[in-house]
Amino acid sequence: SEDSFLLSDGNKIPCIGFGTFGLDNNKKGQDIIKTAISLGYRHFDTASLYGSEEILGKAIKASGVSRDELFLTSKVWKDDMAPGAIRKSFDRSLHALGTDYLDLLLIHWPRANENDEDWEEHLLMAWNTFIFLKQEGKVKSIGVSNFLPQHFDVIHSCSEKPVVNQIEFHPGYMQTGTVDYCQRHSIVVEAWSPLGRGALLNHPVVEEIAKKHKVSTAKVLLRFCLAHNVLPLVKSSSKERLKDNLSLFDFKLSEDDLYVLRGIAEKTGWSGQHPDLSIPKAKVGDF
Numbered sequence: 001s002e003d004s005f006l007l008s009d010g011n012k013i014p015c016i017g018f019g020t021f022g023l024d025n026n027k028k029g030q031d032i033i034k035t036a037i038s039l040g041y042r043h044f045d046t047a048s049l050y051g052s053e054e055i056l057g058k059a060i061k062a063s064g065v066s067r068d069e070l071f072l073t074s075k076v077w078k079d080d081m082a083p084g085a086i087r088k089s090f091d092r093s094l095h096a097l098g099t100d101y102l103d104l105l106l107i108h109w110p111r112a113n114e115n116d117e118d119w120e121e122h123l124l125m126a127w128n129t130f131i132f133l134k135q136e137g138k139v140k141s142i143g144v145s146n147f148l149p150q151h152f153d154v155i156h157s158c159s160e161k162p163v164v165n166q167i168e169f170h171p172g173y174m175q176t177g178t179v180d181y182c183q184r185h186s187i188v189v190e191a192w193s194p195l196g197r198g199a200l201l202n203h204p205v206v207e208e209i210a211k212k213h214k215v216s217t218a219k220v221l222l223r224f225c226l227a228h229n230v231l232p233l234v235k236s237s238s239k240e241r242l243k244d245n246l247s248l249f250d251f252k253l254s255e256d257d258l259y260v261l262r263g264i265a266e267k268t269g270w271s272g273q274h275p276d277l278s279i280p281k282a283k284v285g286d287f
């Protein structure tokens with residue numbers, strides 16, 4: 001349907017989420033989340049790393065919206081990949097969020113660092129711990145973030161597969177190989193920074209298409225995700241823009257539009273610069 005994606009474990013996930021990375025971890029940030037809830041956002045993405053779990057928990061409590069109407073995702077950071085540390089991190093997340101379960105828990109990063117030679121063994125143990133948490137009923141779905149195909153290979157023979165991979169995705173960095181891999185394996189791809197960390201909002205190609213459809217460039221970029229069956233995680237500090245980003249279904253990108261937008265691709269991306277996630281051809285530059 002238009003408003004949710006089906007995960008391979010049978011659970012549903014709202015097709016647009018509110019990302020809390022970089023939000024002010026104070027009353028101001030909390031008020032933005034409250035505004036988002038009042039506008040109709042029901043899917044919130046956080047992580048132990050972000051420091052935003054507590055304001056998210058407070059905003060949810062203040063909103064009066066019941067827990068079962070919300071979809072909450074958090075993540076375990078790479079320093080906490082040992083089984084005991086995963087459980088502690090998860091318990092801290094639940095406590096900060098003021099809830100007794102999560103809808104989705106993600107491994108935030110595939111390996112501790114580029115020097116970890118035993119990263120495959122560590123990843124395997126971490127994923128098996130995630131499977132236990134799911135079997136214990138504490139989290140409804142389990143997935144990963146910032147994974148490339150070689151990372152999935154390591155956990156391929158485990159009893160459960162990740163249902164989500166959250167990666168950087170926008171016309172400037174489409175990660176086609178990883179997206180294809182995920183979609184072939186029924187793993188829903190979520191996009192962090194769907195607006196190219198803001199850098200694509202004024203791109204002339206995006207502007208031209210936005211003008212044609214009489215919508216904002218942000219909406220073009222968010223529809224671009226949906227057109228590729230990728231779930232965008234958006235954020236904004238303005239009520240108007242939050243509202244704008246939620247009304248995605250009043251226009252549709254044509255095949256021509258998509259073709260032109262894809263032409264922006266493969267010039268840059270933050271992930272491509274990272275030694276753990278390096279894509280040889282990627283380099284920093286303008287779109």
Ligand code: A2P
Binds near residue numbers: 237
């Ligand atoms: P602002 O808070 O001023 O609205 P990304 O998700 O790619 O990292 O980009 C996020 C940035 O894009 C945010 O900092 C946000 O800034 C901006 N943004 C979000 N929605 C819109 C929109 N509809 N129009 C313009 N800018 C937007």
